[in-house]
Amino acid sequence: MNKTNLKNLIRPLVRELHPYVYGEQPKIKGLVKLNTNENPYPPSPKVLAAIKNAADGRLRLYPSPTAQLLREKLAKLHGCHADNIIVGNGSDELLALAVRGFVEPVGQASSLSPSVKKELETGKMPVLHSSVVQYFTPSYSLYPVLADIHGAAKNAVPLKSDFSLPSVDELKRGGIWNFNAALTFVTTPNAPSGRGYQTSELEKLCRAQRGVVILDEAYVDFAKENAMKLALKFPHVLIARTFSKAYSLCFQRVGYFVGNRELISALHKIRDSYNVNGLGQIGASATLGDLKYYRANFKKIISSREWLSRELTRLGFRVFPSETNFILAAPPRFSAKEWQRKLRAQKILVRWFPFAEVKNYLRITVGTQVEAETLMKAVRKFISQ
Structure with missing residues (x-):
């Protein structure tokens, strides 16, 4: 049976589907992964x-x-x-x-x-x-x-x-x-x-x-x-x-x-x-x-979120108030897509979406304070160029 005939075995609805697009999960040493909203701290x-x-x-x-x-x-x-x-x-x-x-x-x-x-x-x-x-x-x-x-x-x-x-x-x-x-x-x-x-x-x-x-x-x-x-x-x-x-x-x-x-x-x-x-x-x-352990982590993440929001705002980012473990920010100077590319070249992953409502923004997961400071160091470098 050739490939054309195999397509006929698939429901027309399924043939036309566009699958969900997952966040990138690369295997790169030394990566700062701030693109999929994972908790930066291990389980209890x-x-x-x-x-x-x-x-x-x-x-x-x-x-x-x-x-x-x-x-x-x-x-x-x-x-x-x-x-x-x-x-x-x-x-x-x-x-x-x-x-x-x-x-x-x-x-x-x-x-x-x-x-x-x-x-x-x-x-x-x-x-x-x-x-x-x-x-x-x-x-x-x-x-x-x-x-x-x-x-x-x-x-x-x-x-x-x-x-x-x-x-x-x-x-x-x-x-x-x-x-x-x-x-x-x-x-x-x-x-x-x-x-x-x-x-x-x-x-x-x-x-x-x-x-x-x-x-x-x-x-x-x-x-x-x-x-x-x-x-x-x-x-x-x-x-x-x-x-x-x-x-x-x-x-x-x-x-x-x-x-x-x-x-x-x-x-x-x-x-x-x-x-x-x-x-x-x-x-x-x-x-x-062991909810006490996790609630302590929530506080650390929220603290890092507020620090990161303030630091990005100082550098000209338009940051939306967040009640999650990530922030949405419109970057200055370069397009959001270009910022995503530049940061990836520095082994820092953030998320960019091609959807009209948010294509001018980056979604940045709140990692550890060390990860946030690594991100800010790269951002300051690009701002100064």
Whole structure:
């Protein structure tokens, strides 16, 4: 069979997809890696010990299919029941499950079951735009990819010029926002800008939405406040969290949702049978037993973030206020893309995005204070040229 015929074996939708673009992961000695928002500090010694101790005969066994122990510990932390929580292979898996579980692919929305159609006709179920995945821009670039994979419609609505959230009234006047969208993603704090949002403004938006709302709090441990209470207050709101950014477990891939039991139960139906590896479950559970260690790291990262923001501002960068472990900055003199190239030549990686809203900015992960000072030394060198 020739290559042309092989293409015909692939679904047309898949043939046309544009995959998610990952941050660069090069193997370069002496690299200062400030491009993928990883925590610069290692996991707690207690976490490392727990993972090492688990590398024994248990490796031949399947892990808990529901991450039961981890869910119980998370439930205690958040003041809810384990049935309000689902754990995933990183929060990315759960974001994908949400699209699969709550959104009808375009063309299939008309093929609803008779019982659902009856509920719609009698007014017992709100009329949703059941094929719509909605999100603000700029935000996590995985959202449109997940919608495309599922064959869903996308509704991308711009944030304000300073990356703040439009109010509900502004969204109504704008006429673009869909208050009946089947699924709405809100990244809070926002990525890639780092802008933090108040729980009160998120609550107003959640109250106005009729479909499922996911508040993606991947960076919330570096923010002034979180919106966890909204997942326990509104039945249609889910909170997404991860152990990657704040808890130094990117390698293990563990994330979770908190929300209404009925929504969580629906996601359990469509997840893989053993979707979270055993060592990841053990590492995440041990993390919850040493939160004092991580909270000390949060303070160090926030301190370095504020120092780096001030230093870059002094040199002419336009730096947006951040409530994450990264900053977004518009550089002087050269284009952002050129700055990214120059820094890479000095073995310093930062992130540049080609998207219209942020193409004039660099996203810079907050590393250790030593890494921040290394970055600033290179920046001063380029400024003086």
